[in-house]
Amino acid sequence: MTALTDILMRRIAQTGPISLAEYMAECLLHPEHGYYTTRDPLGAAGDFTTAPEISQMFGELLGLCLAQSWLDQGAPVRFTLAEIGPGRGTLMADILRATRGVPGFHTAAQVHLIEASPTLRAAQKDRLSDYDVTWCDQVSDLPDAPLWLIANEFFDALPIRQFTRKGDGWAETQVGLQDGTLTLGLAAPAPLAALAHRLSDTTDGDVVELCPAAAPIVTEIATHLKQGGAAIFIDYGDWRSLGDTFQALEAHKSVDPLAHPGHADLTAHVDFEALSLAARSAGVAASQMLPQGALLAHLGIAARAEALARNLSGTALKSHESAFDRLTSPSEMGTLFKALALAPAPDFLPPGFDA
Numbered sequence: 001m002t003a004l005t006d007i008l009m010r011r012i013a014q015t016g017p018i019s020l021a022e023y024m025a026e027c028l029l030h031p032e033h034g035y036y037t038t039r040d041p042l043g044a045a046g047d048f049t050t051a052p053e054i055s056q057m058f059g060e061l062l063g064l065c066l067a068q069s070w071l072d073q074g075a076p077v078r079f080t081l082a083e084i085g086p087g088r089g090t091l092m093a094d095i096l097r098a099t100r101g102v103p104g105f106h107t108a109a110q111v112h113l114i115e116a117s118p119t120l121r122a123a124q125k126d127r128l129s130d131y132d133v134t135w136c137d138q139v140s141d142l143p144d145a146p147l148w149l150i151a152n153e154f155f156d157a158l159p160i161r162q163f164t165r166k167g168d169g170w171a172e173t174q175v176g177l178q179d180g181t182l183t184l185g186l187a188a189p190a191p192l193a194a195l196a197h198r199l200s201d202t203t204d205g206d207v208v209e210l211c212p213a214a215a216p217i218v219t220e221i222a223t224h225l226k227q228g229g230a231a232i233f234i235d236y237g238d239w240r241s242l243g244d245t246f247q248a249l250e251a252h253k254s255v256d257p258l259a260h261p262g263h264a265d266l267t268a269h270v271d272f273e274a275l276s277l278a279a280r281s282a283g284v285a286a287s288q289m290l291p292q293g294a295l296l297a298h299l300g301i302a303a304r305a306e307a308l309a310r311n312l313s314g315t316a317l318k319s320h321e322s323a324f325d326r327l328t329s330p331s332e333m334g335t336l337f338k339a340l341a342l343a344p345a346p347d348f349l350p351p352g353f354d355a
Helices: 003-015 020-029 056-072 090-098 118-127 193-200 214-225 272-281 292-298 301-309 314-328
Strands: 079-084 109-114 133-136 147-152 161-166 169-178 181-186 207-210 229-238 247-250 253-255 265-267 337-343
Touching (some): 003 020, 003 169, 003 181, 020 161, 020 169, 056 292, 056 301, 056 314, 090 118, 090 147, 118 133, 147 214, 214 229, 214 272, 229 272, 292 301, 292 337, 301 314
Parallel strands (some): 079 109, 079 147, 109 133, 147 229
Antiparallel strands (some): 229 337, 247 253, 247 265
């Protein structure tokens, strides 16, 4: 039993079952015992590895993509270069290194990182010590300026609500207590306006997940994009939520999400249709959803991989080839991970998304 298990069990005993969204929020962001507030979850010693940690190519290509988008929009003399959920700062470090040769880009850029974890903020400060960086708690803290933003594996960690269709109603998944143990159960089914449109493409017993926090974040990003810029979201998920995707990772292995609250990473697949609809409702353009492998191919990863390979041999070359495979192969991250871009108008969608 973790310290957070006891806190959650006492809360549920006093006030009744809680939603998955409440459970995830406590497990990930509890001020004393939350997963992200107490540890660095990345890398071999952590619980998962993200694309920027796999290869520099990922950040380099996305950095040049953002820089070209900036040039295509007239190279504004002052803009915000931001990342939400920047991990150890590896992606932003690669973006800044790759764009060093773009005339005027670094002079115009004001780098902002949106990060809730004190542990990860410390890692980011170390990784980005050569740059002038401002840290924010939320997107609304960003300056009033054109915005070029990236979010890699951010939306998957936002708390979800999960519903099972029962006739014309929806039964919400809840975390409760049974025989002194945390357990999942279903509330009584009821009509739900937010899922009324899903009655036409689901059947009894189907599971649909909603992420209440996602749309307000996208709307806030869109507010900045109306002044110019672009946003790129990369995450695992698909176009429309269907099925139970709530999961936990600990030491790179799937575990019971209720087993060790606060000690495992809790995530769910991202509904890219919901992100796109939120963007369009806020008045900005959204691209088609692309598999990560296809986006990286459009941005020239094959040529970049070949160039890097010329100076490698032996174990280093094999590691490089393995990283390329991991990022692009359909059996690895190539199709599981998807990408979506936002821009002020369709003509301003960044390279790779404008086909």
